[in-house]
Amino acid sequence: MCYAIPGKLISLKDNIGVVDYFGEERKILVDKGEATVGDYVIAQGGVLVRKIPESQAEQILVDWKESFEKLKERDASLTSAPDVTGDTKFLQILQKANLKQTLSKEELLFLLQTTDKKQLQLLYDFANTMRQKEHGNASCTHAILEFSNNCVFDCEYCGIRKSHDLKRYRLTTEEIVARAKYGVEQLGFTAFVLQSGEDFSYTDEQLVDIVKQVKSLGVLVFLSLGLRSKALYKKLYDAGARAVLLRFETSDEQLFSKLRPGTTLKDRLSLIKYLKEIGYVLATGFMYGLPGETDETIINNILLNADLAPDMYSSGPLIPTKGTPLKEEELISADTALKIIAITRLVSSDSNILVTTALETLEPQARKQGLLAGANSLMLTLTPPEVKALYAIYDGKANKEDRLLEQIQETIELLKSLGRSPMDIGLIQ
Numbered sequence: 001m002c003y004a005i006p007g008k009l010i011s012l013k014d015n016i017g018v019v020d021y022f023g024e025e026r027k028i029l030v031d032k033g034e035a036t037v038g039d040y041v042i043a044q045g046g047v048l049v050r051k052i053p054e055s056q057a058e059q060i061l062v063d064w065k066e067s068f069e070k071l072k073e074r075d076a077s078l079t080s081a082p083d084v085t086g087d088t089k090f091l092q093i094l095q096k097a098n099l100k101q102t103l104s105k106e107e108l109l110f111l112l113q114t115t116d117k118k119q120l121q122l123l124y125d126f127a128n129t130m131r132q133k134e135h136g137n138a139s140c141t142h143a144i145l146e147f148s149n150n151c152v153f154d155c156e157y158c159g160i161r162k163s164h165d166l167k168r169y170r171l172t173t174e175e176i177v178a179r180a181k182y183g184v185e186q187l188g189f190t191a192f193v194l195q196s197g198e199d200f201s202y203t204d205e206q207l208v209d210i211v212k213q214v215k216s217l218g219v220l221v222f223l224s225l226g227l228r229s230k231a232l233y234k235k236l237y238d239a240g241a242r243a244v245l246l247r248f249e250t251s252d253e254q255l256f257s258k259l260r261p262g263t264t265l266k267d268r269l270s271l272i273k274y275l276k277e278i279g280y281v282l283a284t285g286f287m288y289g290l291p292g293e294t295d296e297t298i299i300n301n302i303l304l305n306a307d308l309a310p311d312m313y314s315s316g317p318l319i320p321t322k323g324t325p326l327k328e329e330e331l332i333s334a335d336t337a338l339k340i341i342a343i344t345r346l347v348s349s350d351s352n353i354l355v356t357t358a359l360e361t362l363e364p365q366a367r368k369q370g371l372l373a374g375a376n377s378l379m380l381t382l383t384p385p386e387v388k389a390l391y392a393i394y395d396g397k398a399n400k401e402d403r404l405l406e407q408i409q410e411t412i413e414l415l416k417s418l419g420r421s422p423m424d425i426g427l428i429q
């Protein structure tokens, strides 16, 4: 989105660079030879995506300087010390989190089971303040491009599962690249999540070619291809993909295998760890509101997520969807979703937390509420309008192109109204 500004690369050691945005510093990954100290660069999700000419960068920065300061002030005013009255145990837990002490499972459960509206507001304000302390007002918005709804798996939650009788589509390399090009050139996006069902009809070579071509547009290629071989992910890393989204879905092994027949949590975790090891910026997380899940499962999910130490936390509610065995499940409440974001922030204070598109389906105000409860990044769907409705992993996704343009505008307005600036969120480590 046009909401990304350049910064100056002020240091570079091995592949870790530091970018300066009006005096604020963010760490980013820099591939060998891609930039040198003194260059102006655009970074997304903690990764350098392109250099930009000095004169162009300086002009953008002159235009932004004043708004940047104003946005910072606005963010600071929205995170002024929350009003701390209420239940003593509740306040003690928040105080402990504030001191960065590890919260016990019992304490985390206590937070998750809080229903009192005033206390919940305090929890969200607290998490928001923590986000501000750790990350300042940086925000990032990625585009997601869903390129195939074919899938060999039969996951019980997913609307594009193999046995759902659904019209299938598969974009060609040219169509994917053309859409990404439109996203970069016309809409100003700088990061693309390329997502699909587990579709083995694209050859490794074709996927490598897609990654190379999309990357050459000067953007972050973020993969979300599911359970594919380590060898393929390695090839795609070598081709230039730098981030990957692979959720562990749930920390409950039995539930995992029931919901994802023929697969195990162990294998999924092994793949997630491998992806981090080979250098991908990792986004992972879980779904909540699954049948058979308890509050303990949710806390275990939050803790497993923290153990995996991803660069980005991406969790979202189950949206019961037609064509799936879970179609009649009850929708989880928006408050639970916000509590999960806030508790994630308390457990991993420096995390980058995404407000997922599924949460927006659950609650139209979710973006704003999530950003005010500890989250700092967003996603917008850039899938071509002709096929968007067919990428029905869950129901209720809007599919008009006009709506996308409106959404971009609304997102920029929202980020501005909350005082979030377009400097990159940076790497955590």
Ligand code: SAH
Residues within 6 Å of the ligand: 157, 158, 159, 195, 196, 197, 198, 224, 225, 226, 227, 245, 246, 247, 249, 286, 287, 316, 317, 318, 319, 320, 321, 358, 393, 394, 395
């Ligand atoms: N096939 C790939 C990527 C596509 S699904 C994979 O499995 O990783 C991307 C994410 O959408 C999944 O990780 C899952 O957490 C989420 N998802 C699938 N069906 C959903 C539903 N009905 N409601 C909410 N989220 C869902």
